[in-house]
Amino acid sequence: MTEPAEDSAGERGQDVALAPGVAEVEDRWRRAVADLDNLRKRYARELEREREAERARAASWWLPVLDNLELALAHRKSGEDPVIEGVRAIRDQAVEVMGLLGFPRHDEAGVPFDPARHEVVSVVEDPARPPGVVVEVVRPGYGQGERQLRPAAVVVNRRQD
Amino acid sequence: MTEPAEDSAGERGQDVALAPGVAEVEDRWRRAVADLDNLRKRYARELEREREAERARAASWWLPVLDNLELALAHRKSGEDPVIEGVRAIRDQAVEVMGLLGFPRHDEAGVPFDPARHEVVSVVEDPARPPGVVVEVVRPGYGQGERQLRPAAVVVNRRQD
Numbered sequence: 001m002t003e004p005a006e007d008s009a010g011e012r013g014q015d016v017a018l019a020p021g022v023a024e025v026e027d028r029w030r031r032a033v034a035d036l037d038n039l040r041k042r043y044a045r046e047l048e049r050e051r052e053a054e055r056a057r058a059a060s061w062w063l064p065v066l067d068n069l070e071l072a073l074a075h076r077k078s079g080e081d082p083v084i085e086g087v088r089a090i091r092d093q094a095v096e097v098m099g100l101l102g103f104p105r106h107d108e109a110g111v112p113f114d115p116a117r118h119e120v121v122s123v124v125e126d127p128a129r130p131p132g133v134v135v136e137v138v139r140p141g142y143g144q145g146e147r148q149l150r151p152a153a154v155v156v157n158r159r160q161d
Numbered sequence: 162m163t164e165p166a167e168d169s170a171g172e173r174g175q176d177v178a179l180a181p182g183v184a185e186v187e188d189r190w191r192r193a194v195a196d197l198d199n200l201r202k203r204y205a206r207e208l209e210r211e212r213e214a215e216r217a218r219a220a221s222w223w224l225p226v227l228d229n230l231e232l233a234l235a236h237r238k239s240g241e242d243p244v245i246e247g248v249r250a251i252r253d254q255a256v257e258v259m260g261l262l263g264f265p266r267h268d269e270a271g272v273p274f275d276p277a278r279h280e281v282v283s284v285v286e287d288p289a290r291p292p293g294v295v296v297e298v299v300r301p302g303y304g305q306g307e308r309q310l311r312p313a314a315v316v317v318n319r320r321q322d
Contacts (some may be wrong), residue, residue, distance in 0.1 A: 025186040032193035037198065043204045050208055051215050058219035061258045065226075065251060072247045083244055086233045090226060097222045 052102070052147070059101045059149055063142070068093045070140070103143035106152055109134050117144050117150040123158050131159040213263070213308070218260045220310055224303070227255045231301070264304035267313055270295050278305050280312040284319050292320040 020028075069091040076084050095105050101103050106117065113120070121138050129135065134154045141152030181189075230252040238247050256266050267278065274281070274293050282299050290296060295315045302313030 020183065020187075022181065022183050022186055024215075025183055025190055026181075029186055029190035029193055032190055032197060036193060036197050036200065039200055043200075043208075046204075047208065047211055050212055051175070054212050054215040055219060058216060058223075058262060062219075062223055063259055064253075065255045065258060068247075068251045068254065072244065072251065081244070083233065083242070083248075087244075087248060090229045090233065093229065094223075094226045097226060103221060149322055 005103055055101050056103075056147075056149065059098060059103050059142070062094070062098070063149065066091070066098065067139070069094060098142055098149075103149045105140050105142055106142035106144065107137040109136055111156075113154070113156045117141055117151050118154045118156070119149065121153045121158050122155050124155055125158045129157045131157055133157045215307075216262050217264075217310065220259060220264050220303070222257070223228045223258070226309065227252070227259065228300070230255060259303055259310075263308055266301050266303055267305065268298040268301035270298055270315075274315070274317045278302055278309065278312050279315045279317070281317050282314045283316050285316055286319045290318045292318055294318045 069087060072087055073084065073091060078088070079085070098105060111134050113134055118134060118141070124135055126135065133156070134152075135157050136155040137152050138155060139153040142149040213216060230248060234245065234247055240246070241250070259266060265294040273296050274295055277308050279295060279302070285296055287296065294317070295313075296318050297316040299316060300314040
């Protein structure tokens with residue numbers, strides 16, 4: 001505003017090099033406001049993504065603890081020992097927490113093999129069972145689809161052709 | 162730019178009611194840019210806070226699992242039983258994960274009582290020990306200062322006056 005003559009000249013588009021006109025500044029302003037709006041929307045999405053990522057990180061740190069609880073229980077029958085029963089209850093509780101974190105456990109045998117949630121560790125040939133079916137779950141999986149912590153490690157029945 | 166005469170008049174402050182002048186629009190633009198910058202900074206801080214909150218949430222969900230592992234081990238001596246040794250190793254692993262999540266365990270007896278990290282569950286009177294000292298930790302605490310998941314539950318020696 002110190003040189004009004006030049007400003008108004010620029011505004012009329014006769015001397016744009018000296019100072020920006022109202023339309024140009026208004027355009028900059030509108031772009032900044034649009035950027036603000038986009039930032040807000042992007043942040044809301046990012047926040048949810050970051051929360052999920054942090055949850056997944058925490059779950060992956062706890063996974064070996066849960067796996068070791070499973071190992072301690074492997075090949076032990078129910079009612080064998082009060083200590084074992086206690087550990088079993090703790091394992092069940094840990095599985096529940098995994099579910100709360102968004103990674104429900106899956107360890108179903110007899111279901112069709114699904115490459116998205118199963119990892120084949122060995123193949124058997126059993127004509128008595130349907131081909132391509134999960135015969136045994138060696139290590140349970142957690143979560144599914146886009147929210148998968150780990151696929152289940154499984155033994156699969158060979159497809160007969 | 163459709164009515165340059167009016168625009169330049171507004172700029173000189175003679176007729177501001179008709180259309181905003183360059184200075185006014187420029188001011189709006191500068192404010193929007195400043196808002197954008199502030200918002201970016203605020204979001205960066207908030208994102209870190211949210212990550213921490215999510216970590217704390219996950220840790221608090223796992224805490225009962227860890228507590229139950231401790232309970233299963235209470236009053237059991239080392240080398241008593243291979244199953245117990247296995248559970249002890251899993252407990253140690255769980256404590257380590259708590260540390261990774263930012264909540265290191267603390268269960269030191271003999272330290273001065275600190276209301277910021279200790280919760281008194283009972284008081285004893287033992288002239289043989291220093292007054293106001295933690296005699297026993299009944300339940301370990303996790304984290305400290307602003308990042309505390311839970312204070313340690315302790316037995317404290319009475320202050321003699």
